[in-house]
Amino acid sequence: MKRKLKKSSTMSLMMVLLFSVVMSACGGTTSNTATPEPAATGTDTTATATTGADMIKTAKVPAGSELEKALKGEYKGTKVTMYGPFVDADEQKFNASIKAFEDQTGIDIAYEGSKEFEATINVRVNGGNAPDIADFPQPGLLEGFANSGKVVDISSFMDESYLKEQYKDSWLDMAKMKGEGGKELTAGVWARSSVKSLVWYNKKAFADAGYEVPKTWDEMMALTEQIAKDGDPAWSIGIESGTATGWPATDWIEDIMLRTTTPENYDKWLTGELPFTDPIVKNAVKKMSDIWFNKDYVYGGRSSIVTTNFGDSIQPLFTDPPKAWFNRQAGFIVSFIPEGVTADEYDWFPFPSIDEQYGTPAMISGDIYAMFNDRPEVRAVMEFFTTAESLQSWIQSGGVTPPMNGTPDDWFANDQERRMSQFVQEAKTIRFDGSDLMPSSVGAGTFWKGMTDYVSGTASLDEAMAEIQSGFKKQ
Incomplete structure (x- = not known):
């Protein structure tokens, strides 16, 4: 018994x-x-x-x-x-x-x-x-x-x-x-x-500049624009990771999906029931693109994103003065912060809410x-x-x-x-991290490659989403 x-x-x-x-x-x-x-x-x-x-x-x-x-x-x-x-x-x-x-x-x-x-x-x-x-x-x-x-x-x-x-x-x-x-x-x-749903920043430089931590997507976009007017790109972004190049882009899409649609739709998306070609998913990619594809917002511009290693992307935040101000990454990124930078010199805030009804989920x-x-x-x-x-x-x-x-x-x-x-x-x-729950042909395959192709400019949004969705047929 x-x-x-x-x-x-x-x-x-x-x-x-x-x-x-x-x-x-x-x-x-x-x-x-x-x-x-x-x-x-x-x-x-x-x-x-x-x-x-x-x-x-x-x-x-x-x-x-x-x-x-x-x-x-x-x-x-x-x-x-x-x-x-x-x-x-x-x-x-x-x-x-x-x-x-x-x-x-x-x-x-x-x-x-x-x-x-x-x-x-x-x-x-x-x-x-x-x-x-x-x-x-x-x-x-x-x-x-x-x-x-x-x-x-x-x-x-x-x-x-x-x-x-x-x-x-x-x-x-x-x-x-x-x-x-x-x-x-x-x-x-x-x-x-x-x-994973974290945005890292240089705590002292941030305070010295008089910036305030944003609590919503609109506030974050307004601050991103303000930093650009002050002469700096707000974001340092890199998705290069050897054979796994592209995975940091999937994390961005997953976080945005959780903030722009229901948890139920997120779950359907992981199985292919809600296809990548759906307007809901395309909307999330467009939200990301508002930052990634603006040359004034990203350190090195769009063309540098695919060639910058994800671990190296945190480092421009800690030059003197900073070359960039934000890096969205999971908690493990602290292992890549330059030697000599102590825990009281950096901090994070949650990847902010986009649509109030969906709050600020934790991925x-x-x-x-x-x-x-x-x-x-x-x-x-x-x-x-x-x-x-x-x-x-x-x-x-x-x-x-x-x-x-x-x-x-x-x-x-x-x-x-x-x-x-x-x-x-x-x-x-x-x-949970969506790509880790998708079939490997998608989560560790077409999702990585399709986002890399889209960011590099070799595929349009529609082409990239169709490419990613095709992975569900390969499982």
Whole structure:
């Protein structure tokens, strides 16, 4: 008989994990003895500082859950295999984030990372050698396994009320997929994520110039024009990325789509039901073109966009004086900010609202963990992954936005990362990076190429949209 993870008024604080605080070299890191503040979500969280760099955190664990049993040592000596794309530094950070759980429970989470994950996971699952848990950075890939009945329905042992405590509805909606026979299931739990709907700027130069952060598209366009009149291009844009050239353009279109049409239309667009040739999609591309194709608005002009590497495009913001003022990119772009620039010298604002009725959605990318083998210790690990504690050391080292509710403010490496989490938590609409959900023939094929052709001028808008749409016939 399957036991569901029940929400109960007797839910007790039974999980005590010892995490090592990763000391960041970034400025603004709090000391070990800092008094923690309430989390942005309002959840009551407390942290007790101990000697050295250790910090004890507690997480609410429902009575009777497999996680509770694991924390009591009932599954000591068992092993849970896990396969995913984390390698090198990411693999080290992941292993650090699970160490306290392994020490507490005696469960060995045997993680195997591969740069060829997307290609090899099919071979392993279809060959009868599926890992207990797999980490999918592209939900579209997971959906195929869900459709064929290969993954375990998370809702078969985690109660919906518990999942709603851990995640906002938008996250839970994105985890629901069609199972074998068309029956809906919860295909996994969300772990590490990254926010994409961000516009970065040089904080000091921006203030010195007397500019104010825009809150709407119209305000941003007015500021873009003002900066041009002041003698500078507002935007630095680059879409060159080797064989993946064009993907930054797809991110712009996705963000604009979320701000100019309904979430339902966005979802239909990902499947091809709303074609790229539709006026709704063309309108989004035209909005982008209002900035990209104006020679006074873009550093180097339109012709430079295709040849400028996306990572290099942030650098003109930090010359003295700045050669450009804005760069729209995901949170990971801070890794490309010139050496010597500290966190207090740059900042971001949300890609602004265009049509008020659609608000300011958060577009994200992230990892969803799916379960292939149903055993009690595997359930316990999956339940652990629904807690913010499963990411604590990773959050503290920087570069991760937790999708779970209730992350304490003092875990974040700096204020920018704390605000990213707050932005996602407060967004009324959250959607995954669209190209990662489209068939690969489109999302990693004609969408990249079609946008590159359009931006370079080798294809008209109509030609480019038809080219992109043709990818749906190749899947």
